[in-house]
Each structure stands twice: as structure tokens, then as C-alpha cells.
Amino acid sequence: MALRITLAGSTGWVGKALVAAIAASDDLVLAGAVSRSAAGQDAGEAAGLPRLGVSISATLEEALAAPSDVVIxxxxxxxxxxxxxxxxxxxxxxxxxxxxxxxxDYADIDRHAQQAGRGVLAAGNFSITATLLRRFALEAARFVPDVEVIDYASAKKPDTPSGTARELAELLSEARQAATSKPVEELTGVRETRGGALGAREPVQVHSLRMPSFVLSCEAVFGADNERLVIRHDAGSSAAPYVAGTLLAARRVGSFTGLKRGLDAVMD
Known part of the structure; x- marks a missing residue:
């Protein structure tokens, strides 16, 4: 039986690509779609495809009136x-x-998922290569304690840092040893120029750039005695890199209960 998908954000940059991929899949079916701006339209036509026979709802509550297994x-x-x-x-x-x-927010979602007996898989970036950035950076953090994250995105991206950078910094915070740089609270001048600290155990400084010509890039910069290591991911202008990872997540999110973060939680 095909896995039934309700897609919220079906007319967005990634959403349109997901509608096409779900329509072309043998084991997935689009059961519902959500887009306030396109409510009432056919989900296929709104994505530039032939009609799919699925009407776009204005709210998720409306879309969930149709049976489904997974909400993306x-x-x-x-x-x-x-x-x-x-x-x-x-x-x-x-x-x-x-x-x-x-x-x-994620802790609260995890509590509700546990209570509901359902799985949630969240990732700031479902690209396979962005997932590898995270994996390689965590390996480097075992050996090099000094690391900071630089996050690049378009001038109109509303949130800082990006989900990719936030997740990376939080994970690096748990994996790294104490930094050798002077603590921010001991600095003079404009402390904000050192970025924002993320993570509970050994916080990581994150710097967000928002300007034209960037889609989404993230880099982890490691510094050691007389050497540096930079691990960077750059996204292109197409949503294609995110589709395969998102659909992999949809296929596997029902195999566990509670919240998992990052595509690598189910990749292996």
C-alpha cells in the first residue's frame, strides 16, 4: 500500500519539487496539500504539472480531513x-x-511525539551533501576543539541562523572540547561582532550573513596550532538536492517513536 503524504507548503520552492516527485513515485501518494495563497487549486496544476485530483487546502487542519500517514x-x-x-x-x-x-521547540515536539506514539524527523537541510558536512564536522570536532560556524543565505531569508547552521552548532557543542579563544564576556568593544553562541555544553559561535547572490551555504571553521580546516556546503538554485532526502525521511519516519534530528539519523 502506498504511503499517503500530506504536504504543507506545497507551492513553495521545495514544495513544488516534492509534489512532482511524489506524483512520480510508485510507493507514495499525495493525499493532501496546504498553501494559503493557492487554496482551492489543484495541487498538480499549482506545481506546473497535470491535474492530480488533490485540492489545496488553506490550513493543515482542513487538509488532515483526508486520511494520510505522514505530514511533510x-x-x-x-x-x-x-x-x-x-x-x-x-x-x-x-x-x-x-x-x-x-x-x-524540538523538546516540546518530542514530548508530544512520545505521547502520541508517532515519529518526527526534523532537519534544517535534507540534502545528502549537507548531511555529510555535519558528519565530517563532528568527526573533526573530536580532534580540534576550536570551531566556529558561518552561515550564508539570501538577503530575504527571515530566520537566523539557518536550520543547517543551528543544528550543526548544537551538535558541535556536544562533541567538542573547550575552546581556547577568549570568552565573549571578557571582550571589549562590540561583543556582538563575535556572533551568537549556540549549544548547551560548549557553545559554538555562529555568524550569519544575509545578502544577495547566496542561496544557502554553511561552513565549519576549525583552528589548530599553525593550521586550519574548513568544511563547507553550498546549495545551488534548484530544490532537487532536498527532495530525495525528504522522501527518504517520509519513508522511514514511521519506524521509530519520538523526535530524531538530521537525515543521518535514518540514512544508515
Whole structure:
């Protein structure tokens, strides 16, 4: 039986590519779609495809009236947590591709997922190569304690840092040893120029650039005595790199209960 998908953000940059990929899949079917700006339109036609016979809903609550197994969310940071909790309450598994949530938000989603007996897989970036950036950076952090993250995105991206950078910094915080750089609280001048600290154990400084010509890039910069290591991921202008990872997440999110973060949690 095909896995039934409700897609929130179906007319967005990644959403349109996901509609096409789901329509072309043998084991997935689009059961519902959400886009406030395109409510009432056919989900296929709104994505530039032939009609799929699925009408776009204005809200997730409306879309969930149709039976489904997994909700994929590619909407906005201010909506995604409420969407996840609504989906869990309605008995769906959830894949979160929207960035901007805090560690506290994820902890709350995890509690609701555990209570509902459902799985949630969240990633700031479902690209395979972005997932490898994270894996390689965590390996480097075992040996080089000094690391900072630089996050690049377009001038109009509303959240800082990106989900990719936030997740990377939080994980590096747990993996690294204490930095040798002078603590921010001991600095003079404009302390904000040192970026924002993320992570609970050994916080990592994150610097976000927002300007034209960038889509999404993230780099981990490691510094050791007389040498440096930079591990960087650059996204192109197409949403294609995110589609395969998102659909892999949708296929596997029902295999566990609670929240997992990062595509690598199910890649192996």
C-alpha cells in the first residue's frame, strides 16, 4: 500500500519539487496539500504539472480531513511547530523541513511525539551533501576543539541562523572540547561582532550573513596550532538536492517513536 503524504507548503520552492516527485513515485501518494495563497487549486496544476485530483487546502487542519500517514512541512518558522503538534494529535508521523525552531521547540515536539506514539524527523537541510558536512564536522570536532560556524543565505531569508547552521552548532557543542579563544564576556568593544553562541555544553559561535547572490551555504571553521580546516556546503538554485532526502525521511519516519534530528539519523 502506498504511503499517503500530506504536504504543507506545497507551492513553495521545495514544495513544488516534492509534489512532482511524489506524483512520480510508485510507493507514495499525495493525499493532501496546504498553501494559503493557492487554496482551492489543484495541487498538480499549482506545481506546473497535470491535474492530480488533490485540492489545496488553506490550513493543515482542513487538509488532515483526508486520511494520510505522514505530514511533510515546508512552511514558515512561525507555523511549523503548531503544524507538527496538530499532525501528531491527528495521529500522523511528521517530517519537518522548515528551519527556525529552537532546541526548546524540538523538546516540546518530542514530548508530544512520545505521547502520541508517532515519529518526527526534523532537519534544517535534507540534502545528502549537507548531511555529510555535519558528519565530517563532528568527526573533526573530536580532534580540534576550536570551531566556529558561518552561515550564508539570501538577503530575504527571515530566520537566523539557518536550520543547517543551528543544528550543526548544537551538535558541535556536544562533541567538542573547550575552546581556547577568549570568552565573549571578557571582550571589549562590540561583543556582538563575535556572533551568537549556540549549544548547551560548549557553545559554538555562529555568524550569519544575509545578502544577495547566496542561496544557502554553511561552513565549519576549525583552528589548530599553525593550521586550519574548513568544511563547507553550498546549495545551488534548484530544490532537487532536498527532495530525495525528504522522501527518504517520509519513508522511514514511521519506524521509530519520538523526535530524531538530521537525515543521518535514518540514512544508515
Amino acid at each position: 512541512d515546508y512552511t514558515k518558522p512561525n507555523a511549523v511547530k503548531a503544524h507538527a503538534l496538530t499532525a501528531l494529535a491527528q495521529g500522523r508521523h511528521v517530517v519537518v523541513g522548515t528551519s527556525g525552531l529552537s532546541a526548546e
